[in-house]
Amino acid sequence: MRMHPLLTMTLQRLGFGLLTLFAITLLIFFAIELLPGDLAQEVLGQSATPETVAAFRERLGLDQPPVQRYLAWLGGIAQGDLGTSLANGREIAGLLGARLGNTLFLAAYAAAIAVPLALVLGLLAALYRGSWFDRTVNVATLSSISFPEYFVAYILMLLLSVKWGLFPSIADIGPDAGLGTMLYRTFLPALTLVLVVTAHMMRMTRAAIINLLAQPYIEMARLKGASPMRVILRHALPNALAPIINVVALNLAYLVTGVVIVEVVFVYPGLGQLMVDSVTTRDIPLVQACCLVFAGIYILLNLCADLLAIATNPRLMSRR
Incomplete structure (x- = not known):
């Protein structure tokens, strides 16, 4: 069979x-x-x-x-045995469980803001290509890409925490904190990640849509009197999903595996902070386990991106 x-x-x-x-x-x-x-x-x-x-x-x-x-x-x-921590003698699997949950929460929080925002900005930039809106968005995204994460984090901390006092500068989430409290206390690290990853996804969305606007079927849709928004949403976007899904998945992988600096800056109790602490204490088994978890998540998300891209565009299967 x-x-x-x-x-x-x-x-x-x-x-x-x-x-x-x-x-x-x-x-x-x-x-x-x-x-x-x-x-x-x-x-x-x-x-x-x-x-x-x-x-x-x-x-x-x-x-x-x-x-x-x-x-x-x-x-x-x-066998599922990651060993024992040298620093406190606890099972590494138990240490990773709670910290990984915190890291996944922060990544999901940032993704829930960044993905829709990037797609909307990318579509609007493609729709109004060459306008002041397109130029402004491109300048803003290029600026956010150029700045390192810790710089963005400290600027947000200075403005939103120290000067205006809107959010706490340390993302201290207690074990009994409710969802609303967690969302409030982790807003600054989530916003830092949003500013870093939105630019990549927005620019790929814009480029993928613009690349398809010169295709004959797009010209035919325009000749039939379809509005520019309908042309992009109904005709261009479905065929641009493959590269968009790939870049979104890669940035989601970054949100999980690249949060080390952000977690350290905001003292967030995630997997990245745990890895830095274990490096400081020379807890080698814990360092190895953290690196392995990060690598596994990155590989899994890349696999999902590959399969989703093929599912949205079956023609890609013949090229692989």
Whole structure:
């Protein structure tokens, strides 16, 4: 029995994604292996005796060859065991669970604002191409792309928190905070992410729509008397969905995996902040787990983008 081509492609992409993830585990493990210094000595401090350091190295398996330790780590990942944190002795999976939820909440909050805003601005810029609105939006988006995230974050903090006192400068969400409180306290980091990712999605939407406006079927629709808005929404947009979906998915992946700087600036208790803290304390197993989670999410969202682009435009399947 022959499988549907889309299902076959999905399985192929999953296979490629697993191979990519396997390659990333190699990079993560052996890149950390190249870090200078002795992990056991760094964790125990300079006052530790050689016997204590040797016992600690044996407990962590640091006295074994790197390949053997990598295989043990990979085997634990396959069984769902990410290891134990060196800083507090807790299971890493439990530490990642709460922090990942916070990061996904912040990413979803930013995406709920950025995606509709970018699509609307991109469509309007394409509709009124060459107008003052188009030029203003392009200048604003280019400016937001040019500024680094921490600069945007500190400017927003200065204006909206320090000077005007509208929002808190630290995104401190307690365990019992309601949805409204969380939305209010995380508005500044969400707005920072919105300003960073909206520009990319808006410019791709505008470029994809403008690229189709010279096609013969668009000219035919215009000759039939269709309004410019109808031409864009009913004729151009459906055929421009593939590149738009790709850029939206890539920016969603960035919202999840690229929030490290934003979380650190606003002291937001997410996965990025956890990774920075674990680097500071030399909690290597936790650093490895955070990198692996970020890589897995990025690969998964790219896979979804690929499949959604093909589903909206089946002609792409013949090119792959």
